[in-house]
Amino acid sequence: xxxxxxxxxxxxxxxxxxxxxxxxxxxxxxxxxxxxxxxxxxxxxxxxxxxxxxxxxxxxxxxxxxx
Numbered sequence: 001x002x003x004x005x006x007x008x009x010x011x012x013x014x015x016x017x018x019x020x021x022x023x024x025x026x027x028x029x030x031x032x033x034x035x036x037x038x039x040x041x042x043x044x045x046x047x048x049x050x051x052x053x054x055x056x057x058x059x060x061x062x063x064x065x066x067x
Contacts (some may be wrong), residue, residue: 003043006066007058010036015063022057026050039066 018036019063023032023043031044043049058065 007063009063010067016062022061026053
């Protein structure tokens with residue numbers, strides 16, 4: 001299963017690494033693909049990932065979800 005989100009404020013590979021690292025700590029997540037230029041992040045998981053877990057991980061990395 002994949003989930004795509006938009007993250008505000010990412011501007012470099014360091015940003016991408018921070019977001020990726022936090023999201024991979026969510027149980028069931030087995031892959032995270034970050035596209036800094038579009039601000040999108042695609043999360044691959046075994047089952048649906050809780051929206052609040054995603055929001056918390058992105059905020060822990062220092063960014064915010066768009067919308």
